[in-house]
Amino acid sequence: MNQFDHFSTALADPTNQPRTTFEALCAFAEQTVGVKLFTMMSFDAETREASRSFSNMPEAYPELGTKPVNETWWTGHVLDGHKTFVANDIDAIAEVFPDYELIASLGCESVINVPVIINGRVCGTINCLHEAGFYTPERVAASNALKLPGAAAFLLNQITSSRSVL
Secondary structure (H helix, E strand, O other): OOHHHHHHHHHHOOOOOOHHHHHHHHHHHHHHOOOOEEEEEEEEOOOOEEEEEEEOOOOOOOOOOEEEOOOOHHHHHHHHOOOOEEEOOHHHHHHHOOOHHHHHHOOOOEEEEEEEEEOOEEEEEEEEEEOOOOOOHHHHHHHHHHHHHHHHHHHHHHHHHOOOOO
16 A cells, blocks of 8 residues: 555544544655654644644654744745745754754754645645755655645644534
């Protein structure tokens, strides 16, 4: 079974959702672009708040509450501009993320933040981190394949959070 089929099966499984789907998306990202640290951040365009929906390293990056978005050029680029952000060294990461020392301590010195857009708005970002110089132009192009399964995962998270029934 390929990773896309694995993701589709996880999405359909009613067991332990949305975690089952998030874990399958993490595996899909590992195969597609490569990751050491994988997180998903939900974003509310109206309140300008973000929350971590998933982390494959919850000890370092727990899935807790909401926080106001730190308005920087990064937010203009990713959240408002709907563009993927890539940094391939820790100095570039330090320019936009105040937790760069924690990132480096996890063996990560490059990042790709993929905005997931539904109905004209960014609902969240898929964040893949790896060693320095890891996110080549080929891997960045491949990250577009994460957007559709990412949208499904964010929508599932909304459905399960609001306790809606399909």
